[in-house]
Amino acid sequence: MPSSRRFVLSLSLVGLAALGAYAWYANRPPALPPGGARAQAAGVQAVPPAAGTAGAKGAAGAAGGSQGGPVVVETHTVGVRALADDVGAVGSLVSNESVVLRPEVSGRIEAIRFRDGEAVRRGEVLIEFDAAVQRAELQQARASLTLAESNFRRSQDLFSRSFVSRSSLDNARSQLEVARAGVALAQARLARMQIRAPFAGVVGIRSVSPGDFVKDGEAMINLEDIATLKVDFRLPELYLDRVRPGQTVEIASDVLAGERFAATVEAIDPLVDAQGRALRLRASLPNPELRLRPGVFVRVRLILAERADVVMVPEAALVPAPGNTQFVYRVAEGKAQRVEVRTGTRRDAMVEVVEGVQAGEVVVTAGQLKLRDGAAVKLAAGGVARAD
Structure with missing residues (x-):
């Protein structure tokens, strides 16, 4: 009986040993190539030599393209155009003559x-x-x-x-x-x-x-002369030396959306409003078809002066800089040149450039965030946008 117990115990120990050997063999790491042990010890995953060499070359090529290649930008050719110095205001239409009978x-x-x-x-x-x-x-x-x-x-x-x-x-x-x-x-x-x-x-x-x-004095009927209308509006007092009778006024109203009417300044009130520090002006507006009526709200654009050959660039070309300054990137010989500019009047998404660039030069209108002074540039599909 004791010999049987020793036999069973021996057999169990042999089985456990065999099972442990099998588990170690099944879970052992794969064999590493020469140098693999050193790479694994350094914390780098080993890759096959051919695949590793191709990946390194691709990464190096990509890095070189992003650092040394030209920046794709959109540009615009600086042009000149006639520009009117004007000032906007709001006003009301008034009858040329009006009376309550x-x-x-x-x-x-x-x-x-x-x-x-x-x-x-x-x-x-x-x-x-x-x-x-x-x-x-x-x-x-x-x-x-x-x-x-x-x-x-x-x-x-x-x-x-x-x-x-x-x-x-x-x-x-x-x-x-x-x-x-x-x-x-x-x-x-x-x-x-x-x-x-x-x-x-x-x-x-x-x-x-x-x-x-x-009864005497009781209102019965109003009579309006609207073949010609008066336009009453106000301007800040700082325009006192720039307004005069005879200047052209452009009138727009929501009543006739999209249409513009020409009026002429007839009179300037000699008294400046002390409360609002404003000038009161009156313009004359022909109304032969009686399409406009007294009391209508209008937007007024008073043309102060006309200027020819004004240098204009798109608003998108301007880049703000510290110190309340602005600059543009000018393209010359395939490279971007940072140029500080001084601007003037803005009109229809265009800006007057008083100083900094000249007509015929090319400025960047999109892609400035990737640029630096002297960087190589490449025009986007479509080429250079021409000036108006």
Whole structure:
């Protein structure tokens, strides 16, 4: 019995040893090539010689291309163009003439001689009041005038024959003048019973009807002369010495989007607004087709002066620099040259260059972030963009 236990124990030990040997053999690392042990000890993964050599050459080639190759950029040829010095503002349209018609006397409306919104001529009767009393007074005044004229002629005849005194003749003359004044007064009272257009224009929407009793001074209808419009706008006082009558004004309005209208400065208010430190200007705008109306909001562009041969570059060419300065990259002989510039007026994504570059030179408009002074450049597909 003891010999059997020793046999089983020996057999188990042999089996465990065999199992451990098999596990070590299955999990051992692969054999390294010559020099592989040193590479592994240095912490570098060993690769096959052929593959490693090709990868190193590719990496070296890529590094060399990014460091020594030209930078791809987009460019623009600097050009010149005519430029207007201008200033923008906002304003409002005003009628050339505007009035609210009101009666001078109280009365009842007898007739309305116009339609709302129609054009009328100067002197045309718009509203008539009941004038029966005034017509009767005029008739009475004319009768008195006729009698006074007869008395005066009779007195002249009698005075020429020395039948009446000088005082009697003077009295007859005075009565004649009083009668004439009475007729004029009656005519004036009758004329007040009619409302006439003081100028040619377009009437508005009335607020009265025939039969209404209107008090003196009550608003009845507005009349607007809009064949010519006035443009009222304001500018800062620093433009005082640069504005003058006769300058051209460009008008734009959202009412007629995309259209521009030309106006002319007519007057400059001699008084500067002390609150806003602004000048008030008024321009005249022809409106023959009556497309614009008073009260419309407009944007105003006042042209101060015209300049020819102004050097312009795209805004994209400018690169800001410390110290509130700007520069551009100029391309010459395939290399980028950093040039500091001084700018002026901006217009339509273009900038005036007062100093730094000249017409005909080529400047970089895209790719500046990869550039440095003296770097080689290569034009992107499409070549050089020409100046306007």
